[in-house]
Amino acid sequence: MPPFAPLHPSQARPGYALHRRFAALSEERPAETWESLLHAHWPGWRDWYLARGGTTAETTREAERALRRHMPEMTKLIDRLSATLPDDPVLREFLTFWCPPRYLVSCTQAASEDARGPFLMRNYDLDPALSEATLLRSNWRGKVVMGMVEGLAGLSDGMNQDGLAVSLSFGGRVGTGRGFGIPLLIRYVLETCTDVQDGLDALRAVPCHMSYNVTLTDRRGQAATVFLSPDRPPMVQFTPWATNHQLGVEWPRHGRISATLERAQSLGLMFARNPPDEATLQSSFLTPPFFSAKYRAGYGTVFSIVYRPVQGTARLFWGCGTGQDWQMPAFAPATLDVEFSDLGSRLLAAPTFLTDLQRTA
Helix, strand or coil: CCCCCCCEECCCCCCCEEEEEEEEEEECCCCHHHHHHHHHHHHHHHHHHHHCCCCCHHHHHHHHHHHHHHCHHHHHHHHHHHCCCCCCHHHHHHHHCECCCCCCCEEEEEEEEECCEEEEEEEEEECCCCCCCEEEEECCCCCCEEEEEECCCEEEEEEECCCCEEEEEECCCCCCCCCECHHHHHHHHHHHCCCHHHHHHHHHHCCECCCEEEEEECCCCCEEEEEECCCCCCEEECCCEECCCCCCCCCHHHHHHHCHHHHHHHHHHHHHHCCCCHHHHHHHHCCCCCCCCCHHHCCEEEEEEEEECCCCEEEEECCCCCEEEEECCCCCCEEEEEEEECCEEEECCCCEECCHHHHHC
């Protein structure tokens, strides 16, 4: 089976069950791996983008101007990525992530420190059928970045070779404004920043089109969360965790469904005693109210991941508690088959590590 396998129902259990094939891939410069991501995910993203507003010559020009003004370091990379499909102008505009359609994810993230040093852990909640299910290690601009793909070239979380780790969660506010989609901002921070202070400066300087909470940590153990919104200045909180609200719950229905207050209260109590170690935090993240198996309703915990800035590692894991580690310097491409059901999520077998031939097939 290819790294990006089609979805298919499982016959292992009655009721809801879905298999996804996760991929861990590595590429120095945009080439075959980037093309495989486009082949697998661009058709769905393209339909979504056009159905919710599409593209015009004016929006394309505005997106180009915004990218050059706010993130000039990314223009050559976007040029190179979009050149893979030179006859599709929609891809170029999409990759700028300027004023994209509204989209929501419900996540939990926390930065802590234990005997092994600082770490960042997150739960990512979405419909598992919509996740791009890819951990990508890249060196697209001369800095090694490893993270979970979101929006083709963007990231939902990740870490760079300098030991800066970053994660996003939805901020619980429905308003939109003129700004960039958060996946590109996460990519931008990791491509251009070296530590938490750098990351905060970058996030303060670039407009975000919706409300998101971004938690950062680095090799020195510095940690912070910044509340981004389209209608008010970024607010830096020296709280090393975030759920799905900012100053308070401003969207009551989402707040109830996502249990954002319950998760925040649990994290507040946990960090008030002592910063939790990795095992303690993982145990909490794999149980309610942090872990959700509401996949029938279109959302639930798709994956969990922990980044270790000192060691340069990422460990991807699921509700069963088992997963796989990757090292940034010695990344081993692989695929992992995961089942989502009413009982939660589980890794179905040991990872299949890819040979050079399979990687480029």
